[in-house]
Amino acid sequence: MDKLTIIKVGGKVVEEPESLDALLTQFNKVSGNKILVHGGGRTATEIAGRLGIETKMVDGRRITDAAMLEVVTMVYGGLVNKRIVAQLQAQNCNAIGLTGADLDLIRAKKRPVKDIDYGFVGDVDEVNSSELRLLINENIIPVIAPLTHDGNGNLLNTNADTIASELATELAGHFSVYLFYCFEKRGVLTNPDDESSVIYDLDISLFNKYKNEGVISEGMIPKLENGFNAKLKGVKEVLITNAENIATGRGTRLV
Amino acid sequence: MDKLTIIKVGGKVVEEPESLDALLTQFNKVSGNKILVHGGGRTATEIAGRLGIETKMVDGRRITDAAMLEVVTMVYGGLVNKRIVAQLQAQNCNAIGLTGADLDLIRAKKRPVKDIDYGFVGDVDEVNSSELRLLINENIIPVIAPLTHDGNGNLLNTNADTIASELATELAGHFSVYLFYCFEKRGVLTNPDDESSVIYDLDISLFNKYKNEGVISEGMIPKLENGFNAKLKGVKEVLITNAENIATGRGTRLV
Numbered sequence: 001m002d003k004l005t006i007i008k009v010g011g012k013v014v015e016e017p018e019s020l021d022a023l024l025t026q027f028n029k030v031s032g033n034k035i036l037v038h039g040g041g042r043t044a045t046e047i048a049g050r051l052g053i054e055t056k057m058v059d060g061r062r063i064t065d066a067a068m069l070e071v072v073t074m075v076y077g078g079l080v081n082k083r084i085v086a087q088l089q090a091q092n093c094n095a096i097g098l099t100g101a102d103l104d105l106i107r108a109k110k111r112p113v114k115d116i117d118y119g120f121v122g123d124v125d126e127v128n129s130s131e132l133r134l135l136i137n138e139n140i141i142p143v144i145a146p147l148t149h150d151g152n153g154n155l156l157n158t159n160a161d162t163i164a165s166e167l168a169t170e171l172a173g174h175f176s177v178y179l180f181y182c183f184e185k186r187g188v189l190t191n192p193d194d195e196s197s198v199i200y201d202l203d204i205s206l207f208n209k210y211k212n213e214g215v216i217s218e219g220m221i222p223k224l225e226n227g228f229n230a231k232l233k234g235v236k237e238v239l240i241t242n243a244e245n246i247a248t249g250r251g252t253r254l255v
Numbered sequence: 256m257d258k259l260t261i262i263k264v265g266g267k268v269v270e271e272p273e274s275l276d277a278l279l280t281q282f283n284k285v286s287g288n289k290i291l292v293h294g295g296g297r298t299a300t301e302i303a304g305r306l307g308i309e310t311k312m313v314d315g316r317r318i319t320d321a322a323m324l325e326v327v328t329m330v331y332g333g334l335v336n337k338r339i340v341a342q343l344q345a346q347n348c349n350a351i352g353l354t355g356a357d358l359d360l361i362r363a364k365k366r367p368v369k370d371i372d373y374g375f376v377g378d379v380d381e382v383n384s385s386e387l388r389l390l391i392n393e394n395i396i397p398v399i400a401p402l403t404h405d406g407n408g409n410l411l412n413t414n415a416d417t418i419a420s421e422l423a424t425e426l427a428g429h430f431s432v433y434l435f436y437c438f439e440k441r442g443v444l445t446n447p448d449d450e451s452s453v454i455y456d457l458d459i460s461l462f463n464k465y466k467n468e469g470v471i472s473e474g475m476i477p478k479l480e481n482g483f484n485a486k487l488k489g490v491k492e493v494l495i496t497n498a499e500n501i502a503t504g505r506g507t508r509l510v
Contacts, residue, residue: 047329051305070334074302077352078333079325082402082410086356090408094386096357097332101341103351103395131349131395140358140386147337153345155337 003032004136004175008164009182010039013243014080022243023182024084028091029247033136033175035167036088036095037144039160040080044072047079060219064119064157072157076145084143095141100148101155103131106163108148108156122148122156124163127170136175165226165235172234179230180239180246181223187240187252188224190215201255204228227254258287259391259430263419264437265294268498269335277498278437279339283346284502288391288430290422291343291350292399294415295335299327302334315474319374319412327412331400339398350396355403356410358386361418363403363411377403377411379418382425391430420481420490427489434485435506436478436495442507443479443495445470456510459483482509 007027013019027036041062045055048071056063064072081097088095100106100122108122135142144167146160161181168179187198190210199206207224210216216224227238231254241251262282268274282291296317300310303326311318319327336352343350355361355377363377390397399422401415416436423434442453445465454461462479465471471479482493486509496506 047306050307051302073337074329074333076333077337078329078331082328082332082354082356085354086404086410087408089356089359089404090406094359096353096386098351099337099340101337101344101350101352104344104349131351131393134389134393138386138389149341149344151345153342155341 001174001176003178004171005030005032005034005178005180006037006164006168006171007034007180007182007246008037008160009243010041010160011183012042013182013184014038014040014084015042019243020084021087023246024087024091026243026246028088028093035136035142035144036084037146037160037164037167038076038080038084039146040076043080044075047071047075058116058118061118061121061159062157063117064121066120069120069155069157073147073155077147081143081145088141088143093141094139095143096135097143097145099145099155100158100163104128105132105144106148106158106166107151108158110150110154110156120154120156122150122158124148124158124166127166129167129170129174133171133174159222161223161226165230168230168235169233172236177235178237178239179227179235180241181227182241182243182246184242186242186245186250188216188220199252202252203255224254256429256431258433259426260285260287260289260433260435261292261419261423261426262289262435262437262501263292263415264498265296265415266438267297268437268439269293269295269339270297274498275339276342278501279342279346281498281501283343283348290391290397290399291339292401292415292419292422293331293335293339294401295331298335299330302326302330313371313373316373316376316414317412318372319376321375324375324410324412328402328410332402336398336400343396343398348396349394350398351390352398352400354400354410355413355418359383360387360399361403361413361421362406363413365405365409365411375409375411377405377413379403379413379421382421384422384425384429388426388429414477416478416481420485423485423490424488427491432490433492433494434482434490435501436482436493437498437501438495439497441497441500441505443471443475454507457507458510479509
């Protein structure tokens with residue numbers, strides 16, 4: 001099977017012009033088929049603030065009422081996505097920006113209300129990759145915003161890490177998939193203040209140990225759970241790294 | 256050659272949920288290959304206002320400074336485009352939302368400053384339809400926002416009527432193209448208050464006569480000029496009509 005690299009990028013990397021530029025230059029060096037999945041949370045928070053819309057987060061997840069859904073549709077689907085596409089085109093990389101509604105790519109269900117009402121947040125039901133594969137086979141580079149749809153005309157806000165792992169597991173049936181989570185650090189660190197404390201090989205028992213000890217915490221936990229899940233479902237390699245290392249492949253490797 | 260219908264929709268039709276819904280229902284009835292090109296000007300004005308950004312128009316064209324470019328990227332490329340895509344998907348219409356940056360579809364040049372500095376407004380240089388045709392031939396329905404790019408990483412704001420006519424003339428080499436401009440009225444009217452005063456057949460000399468008499472004025476003039484230009488360049492039919500008549504084909508026909 002052909003190789004396909006899926007790179008998820010979030011945090012400050014996409015929000016600051018210089019770091020985005022550096023990322024896209026590295027992304028362009030990744031050979032073969034590739035997909036970029038992006039977040040854009042802090043830009044959404046900033047635009048929401050300017051519109052007088054309050055941002056509410058629970059465990060790092062955004063509560064998405066109707067007004068916030070408008071904001072994330074504008075920011076993720078428009079501002080961040082199309083800026084990345086235009087910049088990739090400037091590097092002769094034939095990008096196309098998509099959400100989960102385009103090509104019926106990702107259907108989701110509005111998250112049921114239990115203790116918390118997340119609002120218009122979607123849990124992925126189904127990835128339909130047939131047209132996406134057609135694009136990939138034409139050497140087109142999909143750039144995917146963290147939005148899904150419910151099939152009834154509604155867009156939904158879905159975590160970008162989840163989008164990346166769902167795409168990876170679906171595409172693992174058609175490609176040899178390498179899934180990279182790219183953020184500010186060189187990998188999962190045992191000491192967040194020491195960039196040399198990268199855990200190079202992380203297996204599930206070590207992950208559980210570090211999780212129980214509080215060494216791995218907060219947003220890194222669902223990211224790694226998504227990653228281990230993707231490995232179990234046939235994704236060939238899952239790597240946590242920074243922009244400088246997406247072409248070299250150094251960082252934390254899930255084993 | 257296969258038939259391809261390009262429908263440009265703007266004004267109130269896209270901005271109010273009920274009229275957009277009615278439009279998309281009619282759009283779905285148009286048989287064969289089709290493309291939807293949309294505006295979204297008043298939504299951009301509204302969002303800009305809420306962000307404290309002043310809207311400046313000259314002869315119906317939006318002055319697009321850096322802050323306004325962010326707004327139109329969010330509103331045209333994100334909010335309006337992705338809502339339409341999600342609603343079409345709900346009608347089993349396999350839509351994909353694009354700007355001129357996606358697939359390197361439409362390159363433009365920032366308009367030179369003469370008397371007026373329009374800012375980040377793009378005049379179309381080149382339409383590259385090869386991948387677009389690939390999508391059309393897969394029965395995918397492109398939904399196109401009025402944004403272009405300059406090939407150097409910058410998005411530009413380009414009038415939706417112009418986008419529609421440029422796409423139509425480029426695609427006329429590959430399809431038998433029908434270009435419909437859809438707005439609130441049943442066609443070009445000799446009396447704007449009388450919906451029964453539709454001019455059914457409009458040729459260039461009649462257009463010039465009405466223009467000189469002031470019967471045809473304002474935004475309708477560049478729209479019709481775009482339309483006549485498209486006819487000259489091989490577009491089979493150009494029609495000005497409302498949402499109810501895009502499937503019937505009644506309205507003002509350029510001859």
